[in-house]
Amino acid sequence: xxxxxxxxxxxxxxxxxxxxxxxxxxxxxxxxxxxxxxxxxxxxxxxxxxxxxxxxxxxxxxxxxxxxxxxxxxxxxxxxxxxxxxxxxxxxxxxxxxxxxxxxxxxxxxxxxxx
Amino acid sequence: xxxxxxxxxxxxxxxxxxxxxxxxxxxxxxxxxxxxxxxxxxxxxxxxxxxxxxxxxxxxxxxxxxxxxxxxxxxxxxxxxxxxxxxxxxxxxxxxxxxxxxxxxxxxxxxxxxx
Numbered sequence: 001x002x003x004x005x006x007x008x009x010x011x012x013x014x015x016x017x018x019x020x021x022x023x024x025x026x027x028x029x030x031x032x033x034x035x036x037x038x039x040x041x042x043x044x045x046x047x048x049x050x051x052x053x054x055x056x057x058x059x060x061x062x063x064x065x066x067x068x069x070x071x072x073x074x075x076x077x078x079x080x081x082x083x084x085x086x087x088x089x090x091x092x093x094x095x096x097x098x099x100x101x102x103x104x105x106x107x108x109x110x111x112x113x114x115x
Numbered sequence: 116x117x118x119x120x121x122x123x124x125x126x127x128x129x130x131x132x133x134x135x136x137x138x139x140x141x142x143x144x145x146x147x148x149x150x151x152x153x154x155x156x157x158x159x160x161x162x163x164x165x166x167x168x169x170x171x172x173x174x175x176x177x178x179x180x181x182x183x184x185x186x187x188x189x190x191x192x193x194x195x196x197x198x199x200x201x202x203x204x205x206x207x208x209x210x211x212x213x214x215x216x217x218x219x220x221x222x223x224x225x226x227x228x229x230x
Contacts, residue, residue: 043221107157
């Protein structure tokens, strides 16, 4: 069984400040981990993913995340927030097995950027 | 343009009136899935399909039906809608039915209100 916990349903940061969105996961098998972003009135789109290999993964729009197995975490960061980053962000986990593309999503974190 | 198309985007209906939300993808993806998004609950999987004529229940299948007669289409059927099915629905597809590919492509969502 897999689960994801996102700490903080709402996060506000000033424009230009560091963005840190927290995600902890639980998985009985080696996980694949994902961050998706949802802009208003749109579907979700993939920001970045970790499958195997390098634990620091870079995604689109300057975001990156680090897989820390010992902490069961996959936090999303961006050094300098931009107004266009305002959106809802979802962390998701998938079992590293063939057979089902099912992703288990967290409850989401709404990011607000303060001018 | 590669996309997942859902219709209708918005629908208000009454309890018990059967409805179908259509989903079509033009990327020749094997895997398709339906999710519902509710505030504070994130996205929860309703049904998924790993290929034509292969469907299975997700986490919240009660009150829904699906079919996969063609690779590109995966309609969601509510035989007798109830108010607790008021939600935002997303169809998603992925190239393969495995965790390796990782990226789900989402439609823009269908907001359903059941009175």
